[in-house]
Amino acid sequence: MSKIIFIIIGSGLALVITSYACSLLITQYRTFTAQIQTPEDFGIDYDQFTVTGADNAKISCWFIPAMQSKAVVIVSHGVADGKSGLLTCVLPFIKSGFSIVMYDLRHHGESTGDFCTLGYYETNDLLLLTDYVKKNLADGKPLCYWGFSLGATISILAVSKRNDVKAVVARSPFENIRNVVKHYAWKFYYMPYFPVVPLALKFFEWKTGAKVDDVDIYKNNDKSTLPPVLLIGSEDDKQVPFQWLENIRGSIGNSAELLVGHYGHTEIFEAMESDGIDIERAISFLSEAIKK
Numbered sequence: 001m002s003k004i005i006f007i008i009i010g011s012g013l014a015l016v017i018t019s020y021a022c023s024l025l026i027t028q029y030r031t032f033t034a035q036i037q038t039p040e041d042f043g044i045d046y047d048q049f050t051v052t053g054a055d056n057a058k059i060s061c062w063f064i065p066a067m068q069s070k071a072v073v074i075v076s077h078g079v080a081d082g083k084s085g086l087l088t089c090v091l092p093f094i095k096s097g098f099s100i101v102m103y104d105l106r107h108h109g110e111s112t113g114d115f116c117t118l119g120y121y122e123t124n125d126l127l128l129l130t131d132y133v134k135k136n137l138a139d140g141k142p143l144c145y146w147g148f149s150l151g152a153t154i155s156i157l158a159v160s161k162r163n164d165v166k167a168v169v170a171r172s173p174f175e176n177i178r179n180v181v182k183h184y185a186w187k188f189y190y191m192p193y194f195p196v197v198p199l200a201l202k203f204f205e206w207k208t209g210a211k212v213d214d215v216d217i218y219k220n221n222d223k224s225t226l227p228p229v230l231l232i233g234s235e236d237d238k239q240v241p242f243q244w245l246e247n248i249r250g251s252i253g254n255s256a257e258l259l260v261g262h263y264g265h266t267e268i269f270e271a272m273e274s275d276g277i278d279i280e281r282a283i284s285f286l287s288e289a290i291k292k
Contacts, residue, residue, distance in 0.1 A: 027115040027116055027117070027204060027207055027208060028107075028115070028116065029079045029080055029107065029108075029116040030080065030107055030108055030116070035082040035083070035084035035085065035109055036084065037084045037087055038062075038084065038087075039062060039064050039087065041087075042087065042091060044064055044091075044094065045064075045065070046062050046063060046064045046065075047062070047063045047065075048060070048061070048062055048063075049061050049062075049063060051103075051125075051128060051129050051132045052128070053106060053111075053113070053121070053124065053125035053128050053129070054106075054121040054124035054125050054128065055113070055121055055209075057106045057107075057111060057112050057113035057121070057125065058111060058112045059103050059104065059106065059111045059125055059128075059129060060083070060103060060104045060109060060110035060111045061083075061101060061102065061103040061104075061129065062083060062100075062101070062102045062103070063099070063100075063101050063133075063137055064090070064094060064099060064100040064101075064102070065099045066093075066094045066095075066096075066097050066098055066099045066100070067097070068097055069097060069098070069099040069141060070097045070098065070141065070142075070287075070290065071097075071098055071099070071141050071142040071143070071144055071166070071286065071290045072098070072099045072100070072101060072133060072137060072138045072141055072142070072143055072144070073090075073093055073098045073099070073100055073101070073143075073144045073145070073146050073286065074101045074103075074126070074129065074130060074133060074143065074144070074145055074146070075089075075090055075100055075101065075102045075103075075146045075147070075151070076103070076105070076122075076126060076145070076146070076147035076148070076150075076151030076152070076154055076155055077102075077104075077105060077108075077147075077148060077149075077150075077151050078148045078149030078150050078151050078152075078172075079105075079116065079118075079149060079150045080108075081108070081148075082104050082105075082108050082109035082110075083102035083103055083104050083109060084109070086102060086148070087102075089279070090102065090146075092279045092283060093146075093279075093282075093283060093286075096283045096287070098144075098283075098286065099137075099141070101129070101133050101137065103129060105122055105125070105150070105151070106121060106122060106125055114208075115207065115208045117208050117210040117215075118150065118177050118180070118181075118210075118215060119150060119153050119154050119157060119177065119215035120177075120208070120210035120211060120212075120214060120215050121208075121210065122150065122154045123154045123157045123158050123161075123215070126145075126154050126155070126158040127158050127161060127162070130143065130158065130162065130164075130165070134164065142166045142289075142290040143164060143165050143166060144165060144166050144167045144168070144169070144286050144289065144290065145158065145159060145165055145167075145168045145169070145170075146168075146169040146171075146282070146286075147168070147169070147170055147171065147173070148171040148172060149171070149172050149173070149174070149239075149240065149265070150174070152170035152171050152172060152173035153170075153173040153174050153215070153217065155168050155169075155170055155173075156168060156170055156173055156217050156221065156229065156248070156252075157215065157217065157220055159226065159227060159229075160220045160221045160222065160225075160226060161220075163225065165227060166227055166228075166286075166289045166290050166292070167227050167228045167229070167230070167285065167286050167289030167290070168227065168228070168229045168230070169229075169230045169232065169282045169285065169286065170229060170230065170231050170232070170248075171232045171233070171278075172232070172233050172234075172237055172239070172240040172245075172265060173217070173231070173240070173244070173245070173248060174240055174244060175216070175217055175218065175244050175247060175248060176213075176215055176216035176217060176218065176219075177201070177212045177213075177215045177216070178197070178201065178212060178213075178216075179244070180240075181197055181200065181201060182197050183241065184239075185197050185200070187238070217248055217251065218247075218251050221251060221252060223252060223253040223254075223255070226252055226253075226255050227255065227289065228255050228256075228257070228285070228288075228289045229252055229255055229256045229257070230256075230257050230259060230281070230282060230285045231245050231248060231249055231256055231257065231258045231259065232258075232259045232261060232278055232282070233245035233258070233259075233260065233261070234260065234261045234262060234263050234264065234265075235260070236262060236263060236264050237263075237264055237265045238264060238265060239264075239265035240265060242260075245258060246258065257285070259278060259281055261278055
């Protein structure tokens with residue numbers, strides 16, 4: 001009997017430790033790649049500024065004005081990256097007349113914030129940043145969003161709460177926190193969904209104050225009010241299953257367009273630079289949207 005009790009207690013402790021470790025993996029995402037480039041390295045003038053985000057986090061931002069600017073695009077990067085990591089991606093937009101606002105997500109790059117919350121506080125950060133841009137930088141010009149991975153998800157979540165953003169380009173967004181943690185836990189760490197992930201998400205909520213179910217594209221969009229959304233994904237993306245993009249398109253409805261690329265998740269930037277197809281469509285998509 002004592003052996004059985006020991007096994008039960010040991011199994012319970014192992015579950016708790018594993019689930020807590022899973023929650024740490026979620027909350028401790030930060031910029032892991034070197035962020036050494038600035039727009040100045042490309043001969044582009046820019047201004048640095050800081051916005052106070054949700055929970056008093058300080059969000060580090062760049063404003064890159066375009067010549068004869070026709071709109072302002074707010075660019076949101078993915079987990080473990082930073083604003084510097086997307087510089088080469090936005091150059092064609094600047095040349096096409098789009099001013100750019102780039103920023104480090106909370107707990108990334110030069111921004112503060114105790115935790116990464118996979119979209120909970122990040123969505124509010126983007127909303128507050130958008131308010132600032134509209135008041136101080138846009139000069140009455142249309143606003144648009146461009147996001148990658150986590151940045152794409154929060155762009156869709158944020159636009160559902162506004163009526164002043166003309167269009168969204170969302171590369172490889174995930175549907176909601178539950179599904180992305182479930183997918184990553186099994187695919188990369190071989191952790192089963194039950195009971196590890198539900199307990200890990202409880203730890204996550206306890207540590208951060210975030211509410212997991214608030215980060216869910218399906219629960220937070222009104223088809224009648226959403227602007228045009230260009231979804232970009234790939235069947236070769238191992239981190240964001242292509243089915244998620246098809247599901248999101250179905251959820252958004254007629255205002256969503258789905259563009260299929262041929263690359264993995266982190267390889268999209270090389271693909272963008274080499275063939276230009278996705279960038280070309282994104283630029284034309286935004287150009288069409290701001291005229292409406």
